[in-house]
Amino acid sequence: MLQPVNIPKLRELDRKRTKAAVEDALEKYRFFKTVTFEIRETAVTASYTERLHGRTNETSDKTADVAVYNVDEPERRKQYCERIERIIERLPHREKLLIQEMVKPDRVYNYVVYNQIFDPPISEYTFYKLKWEAFKMIAFSLNIQVYL
Numbered sequence: 454m455l456q457p458v459n460i461p462k463l464r465e466l467d468r469k470r471t472k473a474a475v476e477d478a479l480e481k482y483r484f485f486k487t488v489t490f491e492i493r494e495t496a497v498t499a500s501y502t503e504r505l506h507g508r509t510n511e512t513s514d515k516t517a518d519v520a521v522y523n524v525d526e527p528e529r530r531k532q533y534c535e536r537i538e539r540i541i542e543r544l545p546h547r548e549k550l551l552i553q554e555m556v557k558p559d560r561v562y563n564y565v566v567y568n569q570i571f572d573p574p575i576s577e578y579t580f581y582k583l584k585w586e587a588f589k590m591i592a593f594s595l596n597i598q599v600y601l
Contacts (some may be wrong), residue, residue, distance in 0.1 A: 466589065470599040475588040479556055482537040485530045487558045491520045509520055540594045548572070548587035551580070 460535050541552050554566050561570075567580035575583075592598040 466592070467599045468585070471592050471597070472585075472588055474597040474599060475591050475595075476539070478591070481550070482534055484558075485534050485558050486556075486578045490530065492523050496518050496553055497594050504600065513555050524543060536595075540591055543594075544587055544590060547575075547583055548590070552587050552591070 524539075537556075541556070542547055544552060550570065551566060554561060554570055563580065564577070567577060568574045589598075
């Protein structure tokens with residue numbers, strides 16, 4: 454006779470905070486895609502500041518710090534955007550369409566999405582249900598879900 458397997462249940466998500474976390478992640482993605490990266494430059498003129506503390510025996514190289522930032526930051530942004538795009542590609546068709554409309558630079562209102570973008574149009578209730586399902590999948594993929 455087979456023994457029943459105890460499958461642990463998923464804890465209940467805090468919808469409001471999880472939704473806010475996913476919206477922040479998508480906003481960051483949209484920001485990285487639309488705003489160009491500005492290269493930092495080192496200051497050429499010397500600045501004199503009073504040192505009120507003792508020696509730390511630590512040297513700083515401002516030029517190296519700026520060079521590292523100028524190389525690492527664009528790569529970090531690119532990797533973040535690629536990660537979000539991979540997550541969106543794995544979503545089911547309707548959820549993917551919904552999220553792709555949300556992350557476009559020229560974003561449209563929700564009612565335009567469910568009345569005009571979806572073919573055939575869907576109801577507002579179905580739209581928000583799909584949106585929550587998409588947000589839930591994105592939250593678990595990015596590990597930003599918030600539990601009650």
